[in-house]
Amino acid sequence: MRFVLIAVMAFVLALTAGCGSDPVAEDIKSYVPKIQEILPLANEAQNAFLKGGSSDEERLKAIDSIVVPKYKEFISKLEQIRPQTKELRDLHEVYIKSANKEYSAYSQINSVSVLTNIGHINDALAESRAEMRKYNDGVAELLKQHGLKIVPPSTK
Template identity: 30%
Template sequence: MKRRLFAIVLPFILLLSGCFNDPVQDDLLNYVNKEMKQAGKLEAAAVSAYEGVSGANYTDDQTMYDALTKKVIPNYNEFIKELDSVNIETDELKKIHEIYIEGADIQFKAFITIKQALEEQDPALVQEANDMLADAREHIRDYNSKLNNLAKEHDVKLKNN
């Protein structure tokens, strides 16, 4: 009798446990803890190299050019490849990730444009690149906001991103 009861009850327990599964939550956890780890490292390396030679840290065109060609652009190119290879299961997260890819593509084009501006000594290209960087920042802010909202909706706590 016990065996028969167990054979009847076990499938219901397994069925009910499946009802509590949240595929978006699982996808988010995989995304932030595994899929985006390498991408985050590559982005940090590229952005850090750029910040080290721009703004208040700017010293001269050659230093910036060298950083762009040797560190920023190669690392950012690898970062974009990594973003493109991220495995995402749910539509909600895919839509948000696409915002990140768009922002990264714009930022990459901005870095290329800065390199071109330095080669051609063209201030108009510098302004164009700065506009692209501003647009990329908007995309990244939108991505972060939507990712945080999705995480809250699915009880996932994110470290500050």
């Protein structure tokens, strides 16, 4: 989930057109910092999932104690973000849908479910990635349509 999103959200958006004349552009500029603020929760959950541990028991403990709670908190904060424009609101709903699918997959992982539901879990994660690609493509298109470009943040 964090593939392109992290790359996009790790940058600062800069207007290439006039200031204040485009409500969608202004909404995007307001939206990005809100996403950046909560993204560390998702990253922490995903990193804990990927690192897991050296044994099944350690991996399951990481999922129960870090991955699921952090991702639940991330989704809670993600759902509190309310873009003002329909264009961004629609894309944000795609993001929420993707995050919920990923959370559902993480939540289903336990010693029993891994053995019986691995196909379903993998499908849910694949669906989440597909939704995230849709979100990323939509954000890229909105940036293009509204004269925004991505510029690396200052390293001062």
